[in-house]
Amino acid sequence: MSNRFTNDVDVEVGEQQQLASTNSSSSTSSSSSSQQQQLHHPPATGAVTATIIDASTTFSAVIGNNNNNNQCQQPQHEVAATNTSSTSTTTPPPPQSSNSTGGKHLRWTRITKTVDLKKDGKHGGGLLRGSIAATGGGLSPSSDADDDLGIELASQQQQQRKTILNGVSGSASPGQVLAIMGPSGSGKTSILDILSGRSSYDSGIITIDGEVVTDRIMKKMKKKVAYVKQNDLFFGHLTVRDQLTYTAFLRLPSALTKNKKILEVNRIIKLLRLSKCADTPIERISGGEKKRVNIGSELLTDPSNILLDEPTSGLDSTSAVALLQILDSLARKEGKTIITSIHQPSSAVFFAFDKLMLLADGNVVYFGTPRGSLEYVKQLGLECPPGYNAADHHMDLLVVDSAVDDEEDDEEEKSCDVENGVDDFMVNGEVDNISGTTGLRQRKSGNAQRQSTTITTRQKLIASWDSEASARQIEEEGAAEFAQFGISIDGSSRHSQLLGRRQSTVMTEKSFNTTWWTQYTVLVHRSMKNSRSAIFTTLNLIKSGAIGLMVGLLWYQMPYTEATVYDRSSYFFFTMTFWVFDAMFTAYMTFPLERAIIFKERSSGAYHLSAYFIAKTTSEAPARLALPAIYMVISYWMSGVNNNFGIFVATTICSLLSVLAGESIGLFLGAAVLDLEKGMVIMTVAALTLMVVGGFFVRIIPTWLLWLGYLSPFKYSYNSSVQLVFNQPVPCDGSKVLAACKGGAEGYASKEDVLEFLGVQYSAGLNAALLFCIFVIIRIMAFFALRSKKAEERI
Numbered sequence: 001m002s003n004r005f006t007n008d009v010d011v012e013v014g015e016q017q018q019l020a021s022t023n024s025s026s027s028t029s030s031s032s033s034s035q036q037q038q039l040h041h042p043p044a045t046g047a048v049t050a051t052i053i054d055a056s057t058t059f060s061a062v063i064g065n066n067n068n069n070n071q072c073q074q075p076q077h078e079v080a081a082t083n084t085s086s087t088s089t090t091t092p093p094p095p096q097s098s099n100s101t102g103g104k105h106l107r108w109t110r111i112t113k114t115v116d117l118k119k120d121g122k123h124g125g126g127l128l129r130g131s132i133a134a135t136g137g138g139l140s141p142s143s144d145a146d147d148d149l150g151i152e153l154a155s156q157q158q159q160q161r162k163t164i165l166n167g168v169s170g171s172a173s174p175g176q177v178l179a180i181m182g183p184s185g186s187g188k189t190s191i192l193d194i195l196s197g198r199s200s201y202d203s204g205i206i207t208i209d210g211e212v213v214t215d216r217i218m219k220k221m222k223k224k225v226a227y228v229k230q231n232d233l234f235f236g237h238l239t240v241r242d243q244l245t246y247t248a249f250l251r252l253p254s255a256l257t258k259n260k261k262i263l264e265v266n267r268i269i270k271l272l273r274l275s276k277c278a279d280t281p282i283e284r285i286s287g288g289e290k291k292r293v294n295i296g297s298e299l300l301t302d303p304s305n306i307l308l309d310e311p312t313s314g315l316d317s318t319s320a321v322a323l324l325q326i327l328d329s330l331a332r333k334e335g336k337t338i339i340t341s342i343h344q345p346s347s348a349v350f351f352a353f354d355k356l357m358l359l360a361d362g363n364v365v366y367f368g369t370p371r372g373s374l375e376y377v378k379q380l381g382l383e384c385p386p387g388y389n390a391a392d393h394h395m396d397l398l399v400v401d402s403a404v405d406d407e408e409d410d411e412e413e414k415s416c417d418v419e420n421g422v423d424d425f426m427v428n429g430e431v432d433n434i435s436g437t438t439g440l441r442q443r444k445s446g447n448a449q450r451q452s453t454t455i456t457t458r459q460k461l462i463a464s465w466d467s468e469a470s471a472r473q474i475e476e477e478g479a480a481e482f483a484q485f486g487i488s489i490d491g492s493s494r495h496s497q498l499l500g501r502r503q504s505t506v507m508t509e510k511s512f513n514t515t516w517w518t519q520y521t522v523l524v525h526r527s528m529k530n531s532r533s534a535i536f537t538t539l540n541l542i543k544s545g546a547i548g549l550m551v552g553l554l555w556y557q558m559p560y561t562e563a564t565v566y567d568r569s570s571y572f573f574f575t576m577t578f579w580v581f582d583a584m585f586t587a588y589m590t591f592p593l594e595r596a597i598i599f600k601e602r603s604s605g606a607y608h609l610s611a612y613f614i615a616k617t618t619s620e621a622p623a624r625l626a627l628p629a630i631y632m633v634i635s636y637w638m639s640g641v642n643n644n645f646g647i648f649v650a651t652t653i654c655s656l657l658s659v660l661a662g663e664s665i666g667l668f669l670g671a672a673v674l675d676l677e678k679g680m681v682i683m684t685v686a687a688l689t690l691m692v693v694g695g696f697f698v699r700i701i702p703t704w705l706l707w708l709g710y711l712s713p714f715k716y717s718y719n720s721s722v723q724l725v726f727n728q729p730v731p732c733d734g735s736k737v738l739a740a741c742k743g744g745a746e747g748y749a750s751k752e753d754v755l756e757f758l759g760v761q762y763s764a765g766l767n768a769a770l771l772f773c774i775f776v777i778i779r780i781m782a783f784f785a786l787r788s789k790k791a792e793e794r795i
């Protein structure tokens with residue numbers, strides 16, 4: 001396969017093959033070598049002139065480089081090619097397959113994003129040096145206003161903002177793969193979130209084929225931008241084919257026939273080499289296959305642009321290269337625009353990318369070709385030593401040991417000298433940071449090196465990159481596109497001019513490809529399939545049967561007399577308690593487990609939340625109700641509660657209604673409380689309280705707590721069942737249980753006497769109706785809780 005991404009195994013196949021490959025690829029690239037460009041950056045802090053080389057010769061370069069897979073240097077033939085480059089920068093889109101949508105030019109300039117620092121937030125702590133933005137005075141830790149520490153800390157929390165992206169500019173073109181590299185926390189995910197329309201930003205401009213992307217446009221564009229997140233989130237019980245088929249039915253336009261959608265699924269399975277595991281449940285497939293299913297789910301909609309967040313993380317090198325080969329082929333054969341973040345690729349993979357963006361602390365430190373990056377760092381005196389992996393070299397320059405980072409933060413807090421920072425790896429010229437030929441940096445520890453006159457390698461790289469010049473360059477490249485719309489690009493008026501453009505045609509597109517009803521039916525089908533395997537497990541069936549049997553044996557064939565009045569009622573209270581609790585606790589896990597999947601799918605515009613919610617509610621009900629029904633059939637008849645079949649049906653309905661009400665409470669808490677542990681505590685307290693006020697345990701409840709009883713599903717289900725069961729007078733038997741029998745063994749206690757003895761209120765119908773109201777009202781509350789939580793999570 002002629003592919004830019006080849007692994008070491010490929011390299012070893014044989015020199016002949018490589019030569020053939022090299023020759024053919026060289027001829028491919030020779031026509032495009034003229035697209036390389038020298039971009040002269042105006043010197044920033046270090047009078048640095050950067051060489052940015054366009055990507056077009058990468059194909060030949062990498063094949064040629066395979067022989068030197070671990071070599072840092074640019075091969076001689078590449079250098080020659082570079083030197084003969086012309087100045088054109090725009091790569092023409094490659095030929096696209098006739099039935100696929102080609103990629104779009106994506107450009108982004110001066111993207112800045114800041115976030116509020118929350119002390120307890122998941123990203124709290126660890127401020128980026130030099131990126132603390134004060135919105136008022138008094139931010140400094142050495143502020144004089146320290147007489148009230150509590151108040152000051154609170155105000156600092158309000159005022160501090162963390163800059164996570166600082167004027168980031170870049171571009172990606174059809175037929176190209178752009179790799180974003182940088183240490184953990186450098187902003188790779190943040191920029192991808194923004195470019196995919198999943199996250200907002202404070203300032204900057206994004207254009208797609210010259211069209212300025214506003215929030216509203218991006219919302220619509222999400223359908224055409226595939227975003228493969230780091231986590232592979234799926235319903236584990238579904239097979240690979242199920243997953244892709246449901247996605248196709250949800251996201252492909254209704255106009256396509258069912259057969260065409262299935263054909264498309266088959267095409268993706270083949271394209272991503274998933275045939276072997278197509279009918280295996282996703283929970284059992286390998287990490288690499290999961291990743292491909294993730295990509296396949298996004299590719300189904302034939303997106304123009306594909307963004308991937310560390311798609312190779314967790315994969316072995318062979319799987320990683322295989323995956324990158326697929327991406328490469330999507331770019332080259334289908335003309336897609338591909339942007340991927342990646343952690344330390346092999347040399348072969350590194351040189352195969354068309355473009356490279358290096359990030360550090362939310363700043364771009366390099367944007368251009370991978371080979372150009374070596375030239376660039378060389379000019380900064382940070383040359384990659386021979387025999388050293390280029391990607392590793394870049395990461396070495398950018399990564400700072402976290403312990404040192406923390407120390408630096410401490411130092412900063414003490415001295416407030418954010419600007420000067422501290423030194424961990426002394427840069428070339430001050431302290432030798434590249435040691436000999438090994439390429440490994442020598443860490444200089446101790447405070448002796450902490451001099452305000454030195455800066456870290458990372459800081460030097462950040463300072464050396466002229467982001468404004470880079471932004472201009474990118475805008476100039478896009479000028480031709482802007483010109484199509486009659487927009488000039490000049491200075492300060494640029495932003496408003498661009499934003500003032502004619503209304504986007506994108507806005508006229510529909511938000512969803514399918515109708516609400518289609519979404520509902522597909523989601524019902526998917527949920528039934530998934531929940532059937534999750535709820536109808538052998539274990540659950542055994543559980544229902546075994547408990548039914550045990551209860552039947554304990555309450556076995558109770559005679560319908562005064563002596564068993566209490567046992568009859570306790571049978572129902574136990575039944576209601578057990579199944580309501582069961583429903584509450586299992587439903588509680590529904591949204592926490594599925595929430596991430598729902599939000600991921602919804603962020604791609606797959607379906608309405610209401611369609612999901614109602615589908616979930618209706619589809620799971622039969623499976624969830626079947627288990628208590630099995631229990632009822634066994635225990636009711638064994639215990640002889642009431643041999644009237646109509647009463648059996650009515651009491652079973654009450655039990656099932658109580659299960660639905662309990663499920664609503666579980667769903668509501670699961671949707672409303674993001675923290676699983678907190679939610680579990682809240683639910684345990686709430687469930688036990690509602691149970692105790694249900695009327696069985698405590699008869700005389702303090703007046704001020706009486707209201708709690710009105711919220712208890714236990715109370716209504718117990719009351720209604722007991723009302724139904726004691727449908728005729730109870731014969732006295734001398735057991736002195738009922739006062740109405742006066743200790744005698746003859747006569748009857750009326751139904752009213754029994755109900756009064758048990759403290760049961762209202763008619764069976766009213767109790768059932770109130771139970772139904774709890775089920776519906778709390779279910780609606782669960783929907784709104786789920787909807788409101790969306791914004792609180794970083795998706």
Ligand SMILES: Nc1ncnc2c1ncn2[C@@H]1O[C@H](COP(=O)(O)OP(=O)(O)OP(=O)(O)O)[C@@H](O)[C@H]1O
Pocket residue numbers: 115116117121123124162164182183184185186187188189190191794
């Ligand atoms: N909502 C947020 N609140 C606070 N800090 C945030 C938020 N989002 C991102 N950050 C911070 O911004 C920085 C960049 O985060 P990002 O996830 O983009 O990094 P990354 O380069 O993708 O890291 P990794 O390689 O570990 O995934 C990190 O320090 C992160 O903690």
